[in-house]
Amino acid sequence: MNSDMSYADILIATLCLTAVIVVGVSILMLHVVKLFVKESLNPTPFASPEEKARKLRLEVEAKALIKPKPALINRLMGLRPISEEKDLVMEHEFDGITELNNPTPGWFMVLFYGSIIFAVVYFLNYEVFGFGPNQEQEYVAETEQAALDKEAFLLNPANAKSAVNENNMVLSTDQAVLTAGAALYASRCTPCHGEHGEGIVGPNLTDEYWIHGGDVKDVFKTIKYGVPEKGMIAWEKSLSAQQISDITNYVMSLQGTNPAGAKAAQGDKQK
Numbered sequence: 001m002n003s004d005m006s007y008a009d010i011l012i013a014t015l016c017l018t019a020v021i022v023v024g025v026s027i028l029m030l031h032v033v034k035l036f037v038k039e040s041l042n043p044t045p046f047a048s049p050e051e052k053a054r055k056l057r058l059e060v061e062a063k064a065l066i067k068p069k070p071a072l073i074n075r076l077m078g079l080r081p082i083s084e085e086k087d088l089v090m091e092h093e094f095d096g097i098t099e100l101n102n103p104t105p106g107w108f109m110v111l112f113y114g115s116i117i118f119a120v121v122y123f124l125n126y127e128v129f130g131f132g133p134n135q136e137q138e139y140v141a142e143t144e145q146a147a148l149d150k151e152a153f154l155l156n157p158a159n160a161k162s163a164v165n166e167n168n169m170v171l172s173t174d175q176a177v178l179t180a181g182a183a184l185y186a187s188r189c190t191p192c193h194g195e196h197g198e199g200i201v202g203p204n205l206t207d208e209y210w211i212h213g214g215d216v217k218d219v220f221k222t223i224k225y226g227v228p229e230k231g232m233i234a235w236e237k238s239l240s241a242q243q244i245s246d247i248t249n250y251v252m253s254l255q256g257t258n259p260a261g262a263k264a265a266q267g268d269k270q271k
């Protein structure tokens, strides 16, 4: 009983499967027939050899129209390839010489527009919005700073020493100063003023008579600026202010020493 049922079942299943396959194949066949009918009524055209050749030619022409990208250096310099020269020739020519209408080089345009933009930014910055000081304000600020620096320099006692001049010179009889002055005098002044200041070409420095004043400030000034037209050297070029001050003190210490062979008095008596 069980096996009978089983046979019937298998049979039914097989039949069902066959039916499904037949239906599927029939649908497929229907599609094929439909396509066949459609193609035979209105066939899709194939490209003829001429058409193929034409298509190829068009493709080649289109490719030729795409210009190769010029090199960066050529773009910057505004150079056009020689093959384009015929496009650049301008209307007029003379004696067979023609003019090319070359484009302005890229680097020039960058500079040109760059400077315009720079000028606008500069103008807005300094003249309109006033970010940061302009030339004039910078100049004023620097001058003010220089004045402050100078004041500080002169106020510093260490610097004041080297800043001795004909206005602030004070007489000193300090032995160290006189020794330093004597050494400088011996090496620089003796040829003209004598070993003891008695005077040779230059005047006697030991008497009370002076051509250019016998005050310590006058003497400092004479030594510093010299009397070039009379042969007295301007010592400021080769001696420091301090050295001139030392020599001045030494020269002042020679007053009244009355050395042997003293030159006759020149100038006016110092009161």
Ligand code: HEC
Pocket: 184, 185, 188, 189, 190, 191, 192, 193, 201, 202, 203, 205, 209, 210, 211, 212, 213, 219, 222, 223, 227, 230, 231, 232, 233, 235, 247, 251, 266, 267
């Ligand atoms: C090349 C020669 C020469 C040398 C070097 C020279 N003098 Fe004189 N000096 C003269 C002459 C010349 C005069 C006179 C200028 C005049 O007639 O106006 C003079 C004038 C002076 C006076 C002014 C005198 C016065 O009567 O007013 C002084 C001060 C003086 N010399 C100091 C010195 C000292 C200090 C040195 C060395 C650092 C020196 N001289 C080196 C030639 C020299």
